[in-house]
Amino acid sequence: MPRGRSATYDDQRELILARAAELFARRGYPATSMNQVAEACNLSKATLYHYYKDKSSLLISIAETHVSRLAALVAEEEASTHTDEERLRRFIYRIVEEYAGAQNAHRVLTDDVRFLEEEDRERVLDQEREVVAAFARAVSALRPGAPSDDLAKPLTMLLFGMINWMFTWMKPGGRLDHASIAPIVADLFLGGIGAVKAPGEERERTAGRRGREGFAEDAKGRKKG
Numbered sequence: 001m002p003r004g005r006s007a008t009y010d011d012q013r014e015l016i017l018a019r020a021a022e023l024f025a026r027r028g029y030p031a032t033s034m035n036q037v038a039e040a041c042n043l044s045k046a047t048l049y050h051y052y053k054d055k056s057s058l059l060i061s062i063a064e065t066h067v068s069r070l071a072a073l074v075a076e077e078e079a080s081t082h083t084d085e086e087r088l089r090r091f092i093y094r095i096v097e098e099y100a101g102a103q104n105a106h107r108v109l110t111d112d113v114r115f116l117e118e119e120d121r122e123r124v125l126d127q128e129r130e131v132v133a134a135f136a137r138a139v140s141a142l143r144p145g146a147p148s149d150d151l152a153k154p155l156t157m158l159l160f161g162m163i164n165w166m167f168t169w170m171k172p173g174g175r176l177d178h179a180s181i182a183p184i185v186a187d188l189f190l191g192g193i194g195a196v197k198a199p200g201e202e203r204e205r206t207a208g209r210r211g212r213e214g215f216a217e218d219a220k221g222r223k224k225g
Contacts, residue, residue, distance in 0.1 A: 013051050016041050017065065020058045021104035029059060029112040060120050063113055066105040067127040069098060074134040084141040085190065091138055092189070093182040095131075095163060100178035103167045110164060132156055142190075159189050 019040040023032045034055055038048040052058050073094045077087060099106050113124055132153070139159070140152040162185050170176065176184075180199040187196045 009051075013061075016043075016048065016051055017058070017062055018104070021062045021108050024059070024062070024112055025104040025107040029055075029108070029115050056116065056120075059108070059112060059116060060124075062105050063109050063116070063124045064127075066102055066109050067124055067131070069102075070095060070131050071127045073098060074131050078134050078137070084138065088135075088138040088142065088190070089183075089186045091135055092159070092163065092186045096166070096178050096182040096185065099163070099166065106164075107167055132160070135159065159185075162189070 016037070020032075020037045023036055023040055027036075032055070034048060035045055037055075037058065038045045041048065052061070074091060077090050077094060080087060080090070082090060109124075109128075113121055116124065136152040136156040139155050143151070166178070166181065170178070170181070176199065184196055184199075
């Protein structure tokens with residue numbers, strides 16, 4: 001009979017993905033070997049191949065896992081009963097929050113998907129398109145009566161331009177973290193530079209409530225003001 005998987009099998013797979021994503025992000029996918037991934041995981045090469053058959057399967061898993069999480073959280077927020085502005089703010093907050101814990105995977109998704117075979121690449125890109133389309137719908141909802149079909153996608157891509165490249169300039173332990181920058185991005189996109197508040201200014205920063213009730217109350221406060 002075939003041998004069953006151990007209780008730690010999934011945990012080991014996650015560790016391998018995390019180490020591989022770190023190497024791909026730092027060295028680049030083409031310059032990273034399976035030997036280096038195995039060494040980073042303190043595994044033999046044979047053991048590594050027990051979990052992933054080749055380097056391409058590692059890249060597919062990293063990209064698909066990351067983009068699937070993005071698509072799931074956007075779908076969850078799109079099904080919510082929030083106002084249009086609150087929904088877009090939550091989109092921004094939750095995407096930035098996800099990036100905070102997945103910077104290596106995000107860099108791999110941004111830089112290395114082009115190395116996938118066409119079928120695999122299109123599958124990943126289809127999920128990315130779902131995320132962009134949901135954002136575009138949220139942007140369009142804030143432009144009632146405007147020719148939003150023409151501008152919703154370009155405006156969305158400008159928004160992603162602010163979000164997607166944070167990993168190139170944000171420093172771990174710096175004055176601004178991802179939780180601080182998310183409302184700044186939302187303020188700038190929705191209200192222009194004059195609407196941007198400094199971290200902590202008229203905004204609750206306690207852990208667990210950032211970007212949730214705080215964003216909703218912030219939006220209501222600006223409408224009254």
